[in-house]
Amino acid sequence: MKKFSKKDREVKLFVGPQHPGVTGNMSFEITLEGDILTSVKTHVGYLHRAFEKLMERRLFIQNFPLVCRICVPESDTNEENYARALEELSGIEVPERAKWIRTLVLELSRLQMFMRWIGGIAGTMGLSTAPQWSVGDRDYILDLFEELTGGRIYHIYILPGGVRRDLPEGFEERVLKVMDYLEKKLPDYDDLIFENAVFKKRLKGIAKIDPSWVEEIGVTGPVARACGFPFDVRKEQPYEVYDKLDFEIITENGCDLYSMAMVRRREIDLSINLIRQIIEKMPKGDVWTPLPNVLYWKIPAGETYVKSEATRGEFGYYVVTDGSDKPRRVHVRGVSTPHAYTLLERLVPGMNISDFSVAIVGLQTCPPEIER
Amino acid sequence: MDIKGILKPLTAWKRAFQPPHTIEVPNKGKREAAERYRGFHYNDIDKCIGCGTCSAICENEAIKMVKVREPQKGDSGYRPRIDYGRCCWCALCVDVCPTGSLEMTNEYVWVRESADEFIFTPGVDIIGHEEKRDKGYKKDEKLNFLHLERVPMRELDGKERTKTFAEVVLGYLEEEARREAERCIGCGLCISGCPARMHIPDYIRAIAEGDDVKSLNIIYENNPMPEMCGKVCTRRCEFECSLGHLGDPVAIRWLKRYVVEQFDDLRKYVKAEPQPLNGKKIGIVGAGPAGLTAAYYLRLKGYETEIFEAAPKAGGMTFLGIPKYRFPIPSLDKQVELIESVGVKIHYNSPVTDKKFKEMLEEYDAIFIATGLPKGMSMRIEGENHPKVTYAIDFLRRVNLGEKIRLDGEDVVIVGGGNVAIDAVRVAKRLGANSFIAYRRRVVDMPADEEEIEATEHEGIPIYTQIIPLRVEDGPEGKVKLIYGKAKMVQEKPGERPRPVLIEGKEYEYVVDRIIVAIGQQPELSYLPEDIRNKIEMNRRLIKVNERQMTSIEKIFAGGDLTNWTADAISAIADGMRAVKGIEMYLNGEISWDKK
Numbered sequence: 026m027k028k029f030s031k032k033d034r035e036v037k038l039f040v041g042p043q044h045p046g047v048t049g050n051m052s053f054e055i056t057l058e059g060d061i062l063t064s065v066k067t068h069v070g071y072l073h074r075a076f077e078k079l080m081e082r083r084l085f086i087q088n089f090p091l092v093c094r095i096c097v098p099e100s101d102t103n104e105e106n107y108a109r110a111l112e113e114l115s116g117i118e119v120p121e122r123a124k125w126i127r128t129l130v131l132e133l134s135r136l137q138m139f140m141r142w143i144g145g146i147a148g149t150m151g152l153s154t155a156p157q158w159s160v161g162d163r164d165y166i167l168d169l170f171e172e173l174t175g176g177r178i179y180h181i182y183i184l185p186g187g188v189r190r191d192l193p194e195g196f197e198e199r200v201l202k203v204m205d206y207l208e209k210k211l212p213d214y215d216d217l218i219f220e221n222a223v224f225k226k227r228l229k230g231i232a233k234i235d236p237s238w239v240e241e242i243g244v245t246g247p248v249a250r251a252c253g254f255p256f257d258v259r260k261e262q263p264y265e266v267y268d269k270l271d272f273e274i275i276t277e278n279g280c281d282l283y284s285m286a287m288v289r290r291r292e293i294d295l296s297i298n299l300i301r302q303i304i305e306k307m308p309k310g311d312v313w314t315p316l317p318n319v320l321y322w323k324i325p326a327g328e329t330y331v332k333s334e335a336t337r338g339e340f341g342y343y344v345v346t347d348g349s350d351k352p353r354r355v356h357v358r359g360v361s362t363p364h365a366y367t368l369l370e371r372l373v374p375g376m377n378i379s380d381f382s383v384a385i386v387g388l389q390t391c392p393p394e395i396e397r
Numbered sequence: 398m399d400i401k402g403i404l405k406p407l408t409a410w411k412r413a414f415q416p417p418h419t420i421e422v423p424n425k426g427k428r429e430a431a432e433r434y435r436g437f438h439y440n441d442i443d444k445c446i447g448c449g450t451c452s453a454i455c456e457n458e459a460i461k462m463v464k465v466r467e468p469q470k471g472d473s474g475y476r477p478r479i480d481y482g483r484c485c486w487c488a489l490c491v492d493v494c495p496t497g498s499l500e501m502t503n504e505y506v507w508v509r510e511s512a513d514e515f516i517f518t519p520g521v522d523i524i525g526h527e528e529k530r531d532k533g534y535k536k537d538e539k540l541n542f543l544h545l546e547r548v549p550m551r552e553l554d555g556k557e558r559t560k561t562f563a564e565v566v567l568g569y570l571e572e573e574a575r576r577e578a579e580r581c582i583g584c585g586l587c588i589s590g591c592p593a594r595m596h597i598p599d600y601i602r603a604i605a606e607g608d609d610v611k612s613l614n615i616i617y618e619n620n621p622m623p624e625m626c627g628k629v630c631t632r633r634c635e636f637e638c639s640l641g642h643l644g645d646p647v648a649i650r651w652l653k654r655y656v657v658e659q660f661d662d663l664r665k666y667v668k669a670e671p672q673p674l675n676g677k678k679i680g681i682v683g684a685g686p687a688g689l690t691a692a693y694y695l696r697l698k699g700y701e702t703e704i705f706e707a708a709p710k711a712g713g714m715t716f717l718g719i720p721k722y723r724f725p726i727p728s729l730d731k732q733v734e735l736i737e738s739v740g741v742k743i744h745y746n747s748p749v750t751d752k753k754f755k756e757m758l759e760e761y762d763a764i765f766i767a768t769g770l771p772k773g774m775s776m777r778i779e780g781e782n783h784p785k786v787t788y789a790i791d792f793l794r795r796v797n798l799g800e801k802i803r804l805d806g807e808d809v810v811i812v813g814g815g816n817v818a819i820d821a822v823r824v825a826k827r828l829g830a831n832s833f834i835a836y837r838r839r840v841v842d843m844p845a846d847e848e849e850i851e852a853t854e855h856e857g858i859p860i861y862t863q864i865i866p867l868r869v870e871d872g873p874e875g876k877v878k879l880i881y882g883k884a885k886m887v888q889e890k891p892g893e894r895p896r897p898v899l900i901e902g903k904e905y906e907y908v909v910d911r912i913i914v915a916i917g918q919q920p921e922l923s924y925l926p927e928d929i930r931n932k933i934e935m936n937r938r939l940i941k942v943n944e945r946q947m948t949s950i951e952k953i954f955a956g957g958d959l960t961n962w963t964a965d966a967i968s969a970i971a972d973g974m975r976a977v978k979g980i981e982m983y984l985n986g987e988i989s990w991d992k993k
Contacts, residue, residue: 083456084454084456086454086489086542087454087455087456087489088456089487089489090456090457090485090487090489091456152406154406154409158412161417161418161419162418164418168431171430171431171433171434172431172432172433173433174433175431175433175434175435175488175501175533175534176434176435176486179485179486179487181487181488181489189492189537189540190433190537190540191539193432193433213408213409213412215405216405216406216408216409217405217406217408217409218406220401220402220405221402221405221406222399222401222402222403223402223406224402225399225402226399311539312539312540313539313540315541315544316542317579318542318543318544318579318580318581318582319454319493319542320450320453320454320493320542320582320583321579321583321602321605
């Protein structure tokens with residue numbers, strides 16, 4: 026029998042740019058030997074909208090409809106970060122109630138993102154009941170957003186100086202109703218997914234991360250916490266009102282996809298808990314400090330970096346102003362950038378091809394935030 | 398073997414018999430979106446003023462202003478047309494709308510065969526979303542991108558100010574002016590209200606950016622008496638300000654005043670470079686706002702201009718009529734200094750006679766007459782020639798020319814309800830009189846500026862209304878009696894201004910020391926040679942002119958109060974500007990009296 030050289034045995038394959046588990050378009054060029062992956066190269070460029078550049082040509086206020094599109098499923102983190110950066114640079118104070126409402130919005134947003142992720146990860150391993158459930162349940166949270174902000178996905182709700190509108194009447198009760206519903210439903214999710222033999226089998230021991238990479242690459246969020254690193258921006262550098270909320274950082278020690286999934290599963294509970302705390306403790310008052318004339322709003326020269334804990338990890342905005350009415354430079358730290366490039370490239374060698382799509386969804390890759 | 402893990406997912410079957418999350422459309426009906434939903438726009442086009450702020454804030458350039466009706470004062474006639482292929486439903490346009498006309502409905506479905514129908518003008522193109530206008534995203538009172546409250550102006554205390562002729566309005570401080578200027582959204586609708594079409598948003602923007610010199614030079618592009626306008630203008634621009642629909646209009650007049658007040662010597666800062674003389678000479682009669690404007694801009698264009706003024710100072714009514722607590726002499730001098738510095742010759746104390754006018758017709762290439770309305774109108778009642786009856790305009794002129802008049806303890810009635818009446822009553826109060834106003838209509842009908850009426854209130858001056866003077870008689874102890882009847886207001890047709898009608902039978906009287914009549918003024922044209930006076934076309938008591946300020950007599954242009962029914966300084970300046978253009982075109986042969 027003819028012996029093939031290593032080069033001849035290798036097959037190159039493109040995964041993507043369309044992939045249902047990933048919220049956006051990105052392509053992976055994988056190299057296979059048999060059904061074992063030897064390397065991966067991430068290709069982006071299918072979703073590039075040049076947001077950072079566009080922002081330099083628009084008024085500060087006009088950038089809000091743009092920033093929320095930087096990560097499509099989790100728009101509020103972008104709005105909050107950009108608004109907070111502008112507040113820091115221009116010295117605008119935010120009313121206390123607005124901070125609480127912002128935190129509520131961020132947690133609701135996190136929760137719906139987790140629901141969406143359940144659909145993604147279950148779908149990639151062929152468990153198609155869970156996506157039906159989670160997408161449906163996520164819509165109850167989107168209904169809340171629609172009622173609060175006027176939009177289901179792009180909320181454009183958090184602006185410098187506070188939030189755009191106060192809570193509608195009876196909104197708190199409706200939030201709690203949805204939380205009650207989710208809490209009742211979550212054990213079913215556990216039965217269906219998180220304790221499912223297939224789910225465990227497909228995730229345990231897959232994509233094993235060397236804890237030394239975490240700091241080296243800049244891995245954050247549930248991925249880092251799954252390696253036992255108790256790192257959460259909400260606790261490390263509390264923003265908005267996270268310092269007034271009572272919670273613990275969730276960690277696991279498996280360093281694999283299963284640990285990441287379990288961190289996320291436990292964070293769903295945490296988010297519901299935080300939302301209940303916020304509604305209980307939220308003070309009354311104004312939600313908005315008037316901005317200068319937004320058509321001519323100039324911010325003094327300066328630079329700042331603000332960060333927050335998105336669903337996927339540390340999300341950051343570096344904003345430079347030069348005293349004009351437009352930002353000089355905005356740089357967005359998309360969490361997925363180190364995850365889907367460097368980390369993925371290290372994780373892949375030796376992985377079975379059928380686990381690859383599970384891995385990219387397991388890292389919760391979000392291409393829009395890679396291509397700002 | 399993970400038996401539990403294999404069996405547990407099977408419990409999901411219990412959900413198989415539950416109703417789905419989704420709604421069956423159309424059998425179960427369409428889901429109504431939330432009350433704040435940002436759906437398709439609704440625009441109340443009668444409330445909309447076409448200011449274009451929605452278009453300015455739209456980051457997607459989805460909003461284009463299209464003309465749907467004829468422009469008028471305070472309404473550009475344009476309305477937003479929205480391209481829903483670009484719109485991202487962020488509703489910044491709704492939050493920034495200065496009238497609140499733009500809203501969003503909670504309608505989210507719009508199905509059409511043609512993509513072009515995705516571009517439409519809400520409110521003009523009726524598409525069936527209108528009934529949902531109250532259900533979607535609306536402007537919120539609390540969150541407002543606009544700054545609707547005006548920075549308050551500091552004024553002298555009401556009691557304090559009636560003792561002197563010191564200026565009542567104190568003017569903005571730098572920080573106040575910047576803050577006030579910052580409110581302007583730059584829509585430019587104010588220009589439609591300004592007779593002189595001043596570049597208002599530009600100079601306000603310059604103030605907001607801290608560049609007073611730039612602002613001053615923008616102002617001087619079409620107004621050579623900005624400090625006067627900054628203090629006493631009838632500010633019609635402010636009535637068209639788009640911020641005035643939901644809040645206070647930008648204090649355009651006070652901002653202009655602020656800028657000019659920053660400079661003691663305007664000659665150093667205004668970039669006025671007159672062109673070399675071109676050999677043509679223009680004679681101007683009357684150094685009021687119209688005459689000064691024409692002289693200044695014609696001189697800048699290279700024409701030799703000479704003004705003949707009867708009074709010892711330039712300024713016309715702004716010098717002789719307007720009291721000094723509103724417009725002090727140094728402010729006037731400063732502006733006239735600049736006008737003279739570019740080469741305008743002003744002959745003071747030189748009233749023009751008919752002989753002189755004939756000579757002028759020979760000597761000059763064109764003549765501009767702007768002699769205003771120097772004579773008071775008569776009440777046409779019995780006994781009006783009584784020595785205790787004076788006309789407000791004569792009274793104010795005497796005070797302003799520096800005559801020492803004291804009215805201590807005298808009771809003075811001012812008949813009339815216009816700005817001149819208010820000036821006269823406030824001046825009389827400052828001279829020590831117990832002055833009051835008698836007006837034949839109601840306070841709301843008074844043609845005087847609202848702020849002026851308010852000022853009388855602060856100064857403790859009573860206004861009596863619905864009073865119709867009947868005759869003047871001698872009173873006891875050298876006093877004079879004004880006999881009057883009461884009027885009732887009759888509105889003959891809906892929408893018409895109610896008319897005062899005398900209630901017959903009952904008569905009342907004021908016994909006072911002096912009666913000042915302020916019911917209007919008329920022109921004095923005795924300086925015109927008789928043949929011209931007979932030939933010149935009149936429009937009731939004013940001279941008729943066309944849009945280039947040409948009268949019916951060749952070479953003679955006219956402007957200011959003499960031709961203008963609005964009779965305010967800014968209209969006179971506008972007339973002066975038009976005359977500059979007219980005279981230039983006439984002397985270049987572009988227009989003539991033959992084909993007028």
